Amino acid sequence: MSLLVIGSVAFDTITTPFGKCKNVLGGSATFFSISASFFSPVNLVAVVGKDFPESHIRFLNKKGVDTKGLVIESGKTFSWEGEYNWDFSNPSTIATNLNVFADFNPKLPREYRNAPYVFLANIDPEIQNKVLSQISKPKLVACDTMNYWIENKKKELKKLLKKIDIFFINEAEARELTGEASLVKAAKDIIKMGPKKVIIKKGEHGSLFFSENSVFSTPAYLLESIHDPTGAGDTFAGGVMGYLAQAAGSVDKSLRKAIVYGSVMATFAVEDFSLRRLGTITKKDITRRFNKFKKLTHF
Amino acid sequence: MSLLVIGSVAFDTITTPFGKCKNVLGGSATFFSISASFFSPVNLVAVVGKDFPESHIRFLNKKGVDTKGLVIESGKTFSWEGEYNWDFSNPSTIATNLNVFADFNPKLPREYRNAPYVFLANIDPEIQNKVLSQISKPKLVACDTMNYWIENKKKELKKLLKKIDIFFINEAEARELTGEASLVKAAKDIIKMGPKKVIIKKGEHGSLFFSENSVFSTPAYLLESIHDPTGAGDTFAGGVMGYLAQAAGSVDKSLRKAIVYGSVMATFAVEDFSLRRLGTITKKDITRRFNKFKKLTHF
Numbered sequence: 001m002s003l004l005v006i007g008s009v010a011f012d013t014i015t016t017p018f019g020k021c022k023n024v025l026g027g028s029a030t031f032f033s034i035s036a037s038f039f040s041p042v043n044l045v046a047v048v049g050k051d052f053p054e055s056h057i058r059f060l061n062k063k064g065v066d067t068k069g070l071v072i073e074s075g076k077t078f079s080w081e082g083e084y085n086w087d088f089s090n091p092s093t094i095a096t097n098l099n100v101f102a103d104f105n106p107k108l109p110r111e112y113r114n115a116p117y118v119f120l121a122n123i124d125p126e127i128q129n130k131v132l133s134q135i136s137k138p139k140l141v142a143c144d145t146m147n148y149w150i151e152n153k154k155k156e157l158k159k160l161l162k163k164i165d166i167f168f169i170n171e172a173e174a175r176e177l178t179g180e181a182s183l184v185k186a187a188k189d190i191i192k193m194g195p196k197k198v199i200i201k202k203g204e205h206g207s208l209f210f211s212e213n214s215v216f217s218t219p220a221y222l223l224e225s226i227h228d229p230t231g232a233g234d235t236f237a238g239g240v241m242g243y244l245a246q247a248a249g250s251v252d253k254s255l256r257k258a259i260v261y262g263s264v265m266a267t268f269a270v271e272d273f274s275l276r277r278l279g280t281i282t283k284k285d286i287t288r289r290f291n292k293f294k295k296l297t298h299f
Numbered sequence: 300m301s302l303l304v305i306g307s308v309a310f311d312t313i314t315t316p317f318g319k320c321k322n323v324l325g326g327s328a329t330f331f332s333i334s335a336s337f338f339s340p341v342n343l344v345a346v347v348g349k350d351f352p353e354s355h356i357r358f359l360n361k362k363g364v365d366t367k368g369l370v371i372e373s374g375k376t377f378s379w380e381g382e383y384n385w386d387f388s389n390p391s392t393i394a395t396n397l398n399v400f401a402d403f404n405p406k407l408p409r410e411y412r413n414a415p416y417v418f419l420a421n422i423d424p425e426i427q428n429k430v431l432s433q434i435s436k437p438k439l440v441a442c443d444t445m446n447y448w449i450e451n452k453k454k455e456l457k458k459l460l461k462k463i464d465i466f467f468i469n470e471a472e473a474r475e476l477t478g479e480a481s482l483v484k485a486a487k488d489i490i491k492m493g494p495k496k497v498i499i500k501k502g503e504h505g506s507l508f509f510s511e512n513s514v515f516s517t518p519a520y521l522l523e524s525i526h527d528p529t530g531a532g533d534t535f536a537g538g539v540m541g542y543l544a545q546a547a548g549s550v551d552k553s554l555r556k557a558i559v560y561g562s563v564m565a566t567f568a569v570e571d572f573s574l575r576r577l578g579t580i581t582k583k584d585i586t587r588r589f590n591k592f593k594k595l596t597h598f
Contacts, residue, residue, distance in 0.1 A: 086480055181385055184523045205504040206518055217518040217595050219505055224483045256598035296516050297596060299555035 001139075002041045003245040004112050005032050006131050007121025007234070008101060009046040009070065013081040014273060016088075018227050024274035025056050026080065028121035028144070031231035034278055035238025035265040036119075037063040038286060040245035043112050045069035045131070049077040049100045059279065068109050073100040088229050089203050108134045117245040121234060122146050125156040132163060140251060142166035142241055144233070150177050158193060165251070167195035168237050171202050183208060197251075199240070199259065201233055209259055216256050221267045221293055228273045232266045235278060239265030264289045300438075301340045302544040303411050304331050305430050306420025306533070307400060308345040308355075308369065312380040313572060315387075317526050323573035324355050325379065327420035327443070330530035333577055334537025334564040335418075336362040337585060339544035342411050344368035344430070348376040348399045358578065367408050372399040387528050388502050407433045416544040420533060421445050424455040431462060439550060441465035441540055443532070449476050457492060464550070466494035467536050470501050482507060496550075498539070498558065500532055508558055515555050520566045520592055527572045531565045534577060538564030563588045 007029030013022045033042045043066045050072065060067055078101035082091035105127060115135055120128040120143035128143055135141075143164050149157050150173060161167065167190060171183060178189040183200055187210035190198045200208040204226075209216040239262035240255075247254035264286055271277040306328030312321045332341045342365045349371065359366055377400035381390035404426060414434055419427040419442035427442055434440075442463050448456050449472060460466060466489060470482060477488040482499055486509035489497045499507040503525075508515040538561035539554075546553035563585055570576040 182523055184521050202504070205501070208521070215521060215595055216598070217521060218598075219516040219518045222483050222507070222514060222516060224481055260598055294598070296514055299515070299517075299559055299593070 001116045001245050001248050002043055003036055003117040003119065003241055004043045004045065004108075004115035004135070005029050005036070005119045005121060005238075005241075006045040006106060006128075007032060007119075007123060008078055008104075009044075009048050009052070010101070011077055011079040012230060012274065013079070013094075014091075014228055014230055015083040016228050016273075017084070017086055019273075021228075021273040023079065025059075026230060026274060027078065028123075028231075028234040030060075030275070031234035031269060031278070032119060032121055032238035032241075033060065033065045034063055034275055035235040035262075035269070036242030036245070037065050037238075038265070038283060039239070039242030039261070040117075042066065042242070043069060043115065045106050045108060045112065047071045047073055047078075047100050047104050047106070049073060049075045052077045063279070069106070069112060071106070073103075075100040077101075082230070084229065088226055091230070106131055116140070117241060119143070119237060119241050120160075121237075122149075125149050125153050125160045129156060129160050132160070140165050140244065142168060142237065144168040144237060145173065147173055147176055161190075162194035164195040166197045166199060166240075168199050168201065168233070168240075170233065171200055174198075174200050184210075197255070201236060203229070203232070207236070207259060207263065209255065211252075214252070216259065218259060218263055219297060221263055221289065222296065223267055223271065226270045229270050230274075231269050231278075235269035236262040236266040239263070260290060260293055261286070264293060300415045300544050300547050301342055302335055302416040302418065302540055303342045303344065303407075303414035303434070304328050304335070304418045304420060304537075304540075305344040305405060305427075306331060306418075306422060307377055307403075308343075308347050308351070309400070310376055310378040311529055311573065312378070312393075313390075313527055313529055314382040315527050315572075316383070316385055317524075318572075320527075320572040322378065324358075325529060325573060326377065327422075327530075327533040329359075329574070330533035330568060330577070331418060331420055331537035331540075332359060332364045333362055333574055334534040334561075334568070335541030335544070336364050336537075337564070337582060338538070338541030338560070339416075341365065341541070342368060342414065344405050344407060344411065346370045346372055346377075346399050346403050346405070348372060348374045351376045362578070368405070368411060370405070372402075374399040376400075381529070383528065387525055390529070405430055415439070416540060418442070418536060418540050419459075420536075421448075424448050424452050424459045428455060428459050431459070439464050439543065441467060441536065443467040443536060444472065446472055446475055460489075461493035463494040465496045465498060465539075467498050467500065467532070467539075469532065470499055473497075473499050483509075496554070500535060502528070502531070506535070506558060506562065508554065510551075513551070515558065517558060517562055518596060520562055520588065521595065522566055522570065525569045528569050529573075530568050534568035535561040535565040537561070559592055560585070560589060563592060
């Protein structure tokens, strides 16, 4: 079944210990879409400026991403500049230029309003709420957020959480949102806020999944080297949601595999800058790495 | 088969955010022995002072730990005082009193010199080398170390590593020993130094196992709260080595399960101060948690 994503499409300028790349394709919805596209059709809702190259749109379409909802506004595309040091977990932001993204207030195309699977990427929870209200009876709604919204739009975020099936959050944010140091306790608190399921992303340490009656813990896949972690979290979510949308059946039955597929997709994202690696892999590469992941973790 | 451990038996004074305990039973060989004793008979080699209570020795014996090699010297028992803050990964040392441990230079009882399974807990690698030379044809030798020896006795440590089958090391130490940020690369470098197998301990993030042709990654078991992490690494090693000693067959065949048993034992160690929890569990508690671990990680 098809999967709708609302988020950012951007230009990234990134410096890591391995090099620098300028104005490459980035944005939460981009990484999510490309990752999910390996599993199910994706409908993308975002905004870009007149400077956004045709070739990027062709790339998205070629991967099975429908761009009917990608609005081109007069002005410049959202851009972000960041720098990573060796620990790779927290980039320093050098510049954020919201540009056309500052007034992002999407009106969904009519044919997207019955979307069964929905992912609200990390944007202002006020907008996440507004978009969600345009969709009639989705089967599964997931969202992401960030520390900025926890600190500045907590009320809107909490309103959103009541309507969420799967909440993606990283470990620092889970602690910040709940005031609990223990992730087990934090997850329990988050479930009380509304989401039926919580996935806590721990970067190079894997992820944790919690629902009221189930827990699942995965280490990260082992890579010799990480080149650029930008987009890893969105790529992870894209793999999870893409797999769930194609499985279409019971979420509980598919979720563990979905999370492992998400982890596998994230490993491709971090192996090169931008979508250079993620955009060139095949289904076979994914299956091979999924099987390796099983071998790495089962006993 | 029986398992020989050489290390420290000590008094710990520990402060955590949950409270303080004074002069309780601690030491690397103590945690290791009690943990391993659930799987196989253990022979303990260590030194204590005249102040070491009979009741501690009775406790060890009751658990199946042979204390023929526990020498009582005139003087005081080694004691350590440390404090943990909320992150629980790095205690600040407030005081270390080596006392009788300062001249620890064990001469193995004759009946221990044919030990098939040997664990050299974290002590001066010079002494680890000397002890090992007293054992004739062990089947499996494992050791632990710490940053202090990497910084101050690297030559002796490297000499030891040539004779080691399984090397237990934590992630920071693995990076320090090899100068590699990537744990995959660090493990490869360590295997080149001699050990056939390396287990990298990542605390709350689980552990990684590497040999020339195999990799195994485990997340940590999920606990709602950690009360005192002292001894977790030695308890982990005790579970791993105890399980291998009782399995007695091919190490490669048993190692994944051994590592999970080690992780399970460590969770009991951290649930209370000293050996309060670890010393009172049953085989049934261990099996139950092992099965939960499988449910937590398999997909």
